[in-house]
Amino acid sequence: MFGVTLTVAVIGLSLTLQVAAALKALLLTRVTGWRLAWVAIAVALLLMAGRRSITLFRHLSDSTAFPADLTAESVALVISALMLLGVVLVGEIFRQVNRAEDALRRSETNLQLQIAELQETRRRLEDQKTSLGLVAGQLQVARDQAEAANRAKSEFLANMSHELRTPLNAIIGFSELMKDRDRIPPESGRYQDYAQGIYESGRHLLDVINDILDLSKVEAGSAELRDEPIDVAGAVSAAVVLVQQRAAAGQIAIEVSLANHLPALKADPCKVRQILVNLLTNAVKFTVPGGRIVVRALCSPQQGFVLQVEDNGIGIAGADIPVALSQFGQVSSSMNRKHQGTGLGLPLSMSLAELHGGTLSLESEVGKGTCVTVRFPGSRILWPSQQSDHARPSTSCA
Numbered sequence: 001m002f003g004v005t006l007t008v009a010v011i012g013l014s015l016t017l018q019v020a021a022a023l024k025a026l027l028l029t030r031v032t033g034w035r036l037a038w039v040a041i042a043v044a045l046l047l048m049a050g051r052r053s054i055t056l057f058r059h060l061s062d063s064t065a066f067p068a069d070l071t072a073e074s075v076a077l078v079i080s081a082l083m084l085l086g087v088v089l090v091g092e093i094f095r096q097v098n099r100a101e102d103a104l105r106r107s108e109t110n111l112q113l114q115i116a117e118l119q120e121t122r123r124r125l126e127d128q129k130t131s132l133g134l135v136a137g138q139l140q141v142a143r144d145q146a147e148a149a150n151r152a153k154s155e156f157l158a159n160m161s162h163e164l165r166t167p168l169n170a171i172i173g174f175s176e177l178m179k180d181r182d183r184i185p186p187e188s189g190r191y192q193d194y195a196q197g198i199y200e201s202g203r204h205l206l207d208v209i210n211d212i213l214d215l216s217k218v219e220a221g222s223a224e225l226r227d228e229p230i231d232v233a234g235a236v237s238a239a240v241v242l243v244q245q246r247a248a249a250g251q252i253a254i255e256v257s258l259a260n261h262l263p264a265l266k267a268d269p270c271k272v273r274q275i276l277v278n279l280l281t282n283a284v285k286f287t288v289p290g291g292r293i294v295v296r297a298l299c300s301p302q303q304g305f306v307l308q309v310e311d312n313g314i315g316i317a318g319a320d321i322p323v324a325l326s327q328f329g330q331v332s333s334s335m336n337r338k339h340q341g342t343g344l345g346l347p348l349s350m351s352l353a354e355l356h357g358g359t360l361s362l363e364s365e366v367g368k369g370t371c372v373t374v375r376f377p378g379s380r381i382l383w384p385s386q387q388s389d390h391a392r393p394s395t396s397c398a
């Protein structure tokens, strides 16, 4: 009787273990993904459990029909227990592997985030490096400009003191001679020459100071424009009259060529006259006897109002044009030594043209001549329809 009970218990336990192992194997399909293999194992286990339950059923219903072999059933029990253990262990291993994979994935994601952050930081550092480079470049430009301004100021002061000292020395020298009556008696008649020297040096000094003041005013932005309608033909002939005597003395002809029906120009008459006189004085100074000067005025909506002074004098080499246009810049020539000058006429005229929103350009060739063009913007042309009847264009600078 004990043998029967033990056999039934062994078969029942082995049956339970096989069913449990089959269920566990089915559950593993979710964990490992090897569906077909685990289903096959589960089916095999269930078949074994089926066979075990048939044996058990037959044994219970007729204990004499199939005397169960206790040893064989015990071996089957041990195998079932081992199979369940195996399935559980495999399940556990796969769970661990899955957990490790999850952890790996998480750390990979973290790593990617850190890489992205590092790349962002690197990009920001590179941006900062670029902007620091830009700031350094701007600082360098500002420093260069400050140094250039400082150099220009020193050059300006050196030139200015030279220009002021020369006529002042002449005035002091002549007046000392006039003061010392013992050395040169008044009746010698040389006092007239000394007085003339003092007068010319004084006038030159005044011209230089006026030019410097005008130029500084324009550069400081404090020069004012007193715009009026100007009759350009009148303004040109007034300027020509001023240099006519000097031109005649140098046997230089001045020709005026104005476009027909020139409209009035809206500009500051004194400043326009100053430009014209400066350009005409240069043309007369730097043209040899027998030469010719042409003053032109023309105007169109596209070109604006154009004033031009052309001569066939000594000309300027291309490389020297920037020098001629710079403050105190004088191109060395025998003519420069013959004539007085400070080197302010052209830069001042250019600043005055720019003050009107215009331009001054110079074309020249050594031995052929020079042509200076002053261009006023089209907005300064007063077409007849824009002029009021009572506003008569002025011809002179009050």
Ligand SMILES: Nc1ncnc2c1ncn2[C@@H]1O[C@H](COP(=O)(O)OP(=O)(O)OP(=O)(O)O)[C@@H](O)[C@H]1O
Binding pocket: 211, 278, 282, 283, 286, 311, 313, 314, 315, 316, 324, 325, 329, 330, 331, 332, 336, 340, 341, 342, 343, 344, 345, 346, 347, 369, 370
């Ligand atoms: N028409 C010209 N032909 C040849 N050289 C010229 C002419 N105009 C100007 N220059 C050259 O350019 C230099 C500068 O001219 P700018 O009018 O500025 O000064 P300047 O005539 O020497 O002196 P300032 O006009 O101050 O009395 C002149 O010294 C001269 O060398």
Ligand SMILES: [Mg+2]
Binding pocket: 278, 281, 282, 341, 344, 345, 346
């Ligand atoms: Mg000049």
